[in-house]
Amino acid sequence: MKILQQINKKTPKKFQQTYVLQTCLLFCMLTAASVLFLSWGFAAHRKIIDVTIHFVPEPLHGFFKANRDWLVEHALDADLRKHSVIGEAEKHYIDLEAFGVSQEQEICLPPFDWNDAVGTFGEDELRSNGIGPWNVQWQYRKLTVAFASQDKTKILRCAADLAHYIADLHVPLHTTENYDGAITGQKGIHSLWETQVPELRMAEFDLVSYSSALNYLPLCTDSIWDIISESHSCLPLVFSAEKEAMEEIGEHDSFAFVVRGRTRQKMRTEAFVSLYHAKLNGQVEQRMRSSIEVCALFWYCAWVQAGQPTLPLNTNDQNSFRRIFKWLIN
Numbered sequence: 001m002k003i004l005q006q007i008n009k010k011t012p013k014k015f016q017q018t019y020v021l022q023t024c025l026l027f028c029m030l031t032a033a034s035v036l037f038l039s040w041g042f043a044a045h046r047k048i049i050d051v052t053i054h055f056v057p058e059p060l061h062g063f064f065k066a067n068r069d070w071l072v073e074h075a076l077d078a079d080l081r082k083h084s085v086i087g088e089a090e091k092h093y094i095d096l097e098a099f100g101v102s103q104e105q106e107i108c109l110p111p112f113d114w115n116d117a118v119g120t121f122g123e124d125e126l127r128s129n130g131i132g133p134w135n136v137q138w139q140y141r142k143l144t145v146a147f148a149s150q151d152k153t154k155i156l157r158c159a160a161d162l163a164h165y166i167a168d169l170h171v172p173l174h175t176t177e178n179y180d181g182a183i184t185g186q187k188g189i190h191s192l193w194e195t196q197v198p199e200l201r202m203a204e205f206d207l208v209s210y211s212s213a214l215n216y217l218p219l220c221t222d223s224i225w226d227i228i229s230e231s232h233s234c235l236p237l238v239f240s241a242e243k244e245a246m247e248e249i250g251e252h253d254s255f256a257f258v259v260r261g262r263t264r265q266k267m268r269t270e271a272f273v274s275l276y277h278a279k280l281n282g283q284v285e286q287r288m289r290s291s292i293e294v295c296a297l298f299w300y301c302a303w304v305q306a307g308q309p310t311l312p313l314n315t316n317d318q319n320s321f322r323r324i325f326k327w328l329i330n
């Protein structure tokens with residue numbers, strides 16, 4: 001503030017205007033760059049939204065297709081909020097180990113109803129272990145309300161966020177306290193599974209042959225508990241495949257420094273990612289395809305539950321935002 005006051009006192013008005021304009025431009029460019037940088041490695045989130053649009057029936061298909069660019073650009077908003085909104089980070093995962101195991105050594109799930117879960121574990125305990133499944137239920141209700149209000153901005157924001165959270169809970173490592181391999185000496189496995197494999201092999205994935213008809217299920221969000229159980233059951237292969245690949249390739253050839261955006265990061269080599277992907281036997285592709293199917297179902301059910309309202313198709317404001325965004329990054 002002091003510096004700005006000094007500039008105001010000592011500099012001619014024209015220079016002040018130029019200075020303020022340049023500062024604003026620099027800020028906008030840095031923000032755009034930061035969004036792009038943070039978005040790196042999240043190709044899967046964008047792809048899931050893009051393909052989901054193909055699988056919802058009319059009039060949802062026409063509405064989401066007309067707003068496709070906006071939805072894809074905002075597929076990562078929920079992750080960007082993690083750094084600025086208190087309470088956001090815990091919405092993206094759940095550490096199932098926190099709820100113990102049964103006598104048969106199977107993982108226990110907490111009560112599906114939020115109030116029952118709070119009554120059993122306390123809200124602080126729940127939040128410290130992640131609240132992903134309950135958050136999906138809340139986001140679904142928000143999308144239903146948005147559809148009922150016929151507010152295009154709200155519908156798009158809620159649909160993008162819901163898709164993001166659903167996709168996150170399909171990632172096995174979003175259901176465990178060993179989310180980045182720190183406990184088992186496999187650090188970096190999170191970005192290996194979630195980022196490096198999709199970036200290298202996603203073009204080969206069959207994500208568009210989904211053919212099941214969407215049927216309205218009033219309690220569709222209950223299925224989120226099956227989804228996290230499936231995700232958690234994938235974990236033994238997630239970790240064992242990485243160990244096997246490391247033993248076969250050797251630590252020296254498993255890592256390389258890769259330039260991503262403006263940083264150099266130590267990541268698994270392309271040879272390692274390919275071998276790991278082969279050992280996963282289509283696991284990443286299967287979890288992405290399931291994300292798309294579930295997302296299409298939830299979007300559709302929310303719209304039916306809202307009374308199948310008419311949807312607005314005007315995209316002018318999204319296109320102008322896109323033009324400004326493109327101008328800034330160019």
Ligand SMILES: [Zn+2]
Nearest residue numbers: 078079092168
């Ligand atoms: Zn996330």
